[in-house]
Amino acid sequence: MIIGWGVLSLIGYLKKDGIYKNYSIDVKKTPYFVLVLDGIHDKIYPWSKELPDLLPDGTKPQNQESVIASTEMTDEENVAGQTETVMQDTETAAAKPKKFIQVDDSYFDDAVFIGDSRTVGLHDYGGLDHSDFFATVGMNIYDLWKDAFCEVNGKKVTLEEALKAKQYKKVYFQIGINEMGRGTLDGFMNEYQNAVEKFKTLQPDAVIYVQAIMHVTQKKSDSDPIFNNPGIDARNQRIQQLADGVRVFYIDVNEVVCDDQGGLKQELTFDNLHLYGSKYNIWVDFLKTKGIGTE
Template identity: 25%
Template sequence: MRTLFKRTLIALSLLLALNSIAVNAQTVKWDSTYRPGKYAELAAKFKADPKSKKDFVFLGNSITAGTDWARLLDLPQAKNRGISGDITFGVLDRLQDVIDGKPEKIFILIGINDISRNIPDSIILRNYKTMIARIRKGSKKTQIYFNTLLPVNSSFEKFKNHYGKDEHILWLNDQIRKFTAKNVTVIDLYPVFLDQSNHLKAELTKDGLHLIPSGYQVWADFLKKSGYLK
């Protein structure tokens, strides 16, 4: 009887262990603490940069970092606050410095690296809403422009963690389009860069993720035409 009891306990322990392994195998791990290698250096540089209430701040990751916004838009007050590889948690960590400057406009494009790092869509959306709430509270006159995420193009086969996750981009963009808070304007960039196959236009990118100069020119022309820079 005692032997049977021991065997039953062993069997139950094995079953629990197997269940635990199965659950862990199905759980996608993600890390809110990740920061790119140059994050601290660039954040410090941005903090030291003179600020003005007339600034137009472009805030995001490498897609934002990839151009000289002041030159592209012919706007000396345009400030580039993009950090390559950044995620929404990184933007939140350095957002207060932007808020303290009380800029005239903030243009936000962030989230594709979160998607690539398997951060849940609901968490990304929560971070978006936190950004908006903090800016509205800390700099009441600042106009917030929230961009939808750009499409990607997997045919380049370079950023595989960013490809094949279109449903996440589409869901987040649908949520962004619902932003209606005061001082918040949605800029729907996604369709501007979309080809007939629902991919990022190949002629505007060098790797299926980042834009080339002609891609930034399309972006600039869209901002100007739509009146977002007035």
């Protein structure tokens, strides 16, 4: 037994500045083997590795378990922190605002245009022969998902079926003139926003252009209680609010087809509502200034 105490005392003495350096004894009153016993109590054994002076949180370790637990916790926190930083950086990059750039005809090769008779005119006279068009005369937001007006492989299908059949990089949407005088602005916007959300789901890789409703001529606006520009502007202001500059973009063709009073230029239209076939190039040229690029 005496030999055993002697061995423990020798270990305590040799490692008093090592694994037992955080313990203190009065060598005049207490033998060194007490260091070993105290260490064993704290699960610090003679063969344990040397403890650090301070834990990562700046405190002194009390025993081996506290060191391990603290170190493991710190590692987990570091990993979590690094993961969170990476996720934040990724989200920031993904949400980085994009800007409009000039593009050529090929930009529209992977685009689909959805809308009413005005979009039909864009299809017939715009020269965008490589784009797909799902549009029909009289289409409105309330019937958008009900009617089978889209032609896919020679068959008429609903818009949802058409958008499930093929993936696009751009979705151009203009609708709203046929809803004038029908329902309420809030009701219209509720259906419109639902449509945009559905586009996001059905076309996850596409940017979505919500196009302003084209104005009517000032002459018609002044005389028509239903089809007038103040009513159109009220809708356009709400449509614009759906744009986030990252996935959804608002573009307003009225910038290039309206006169100083804000009405559709008389020389561009045959019925105060629709463009002449020869004037759709103005719309197309406008679209070419609204390609999407990154900073």
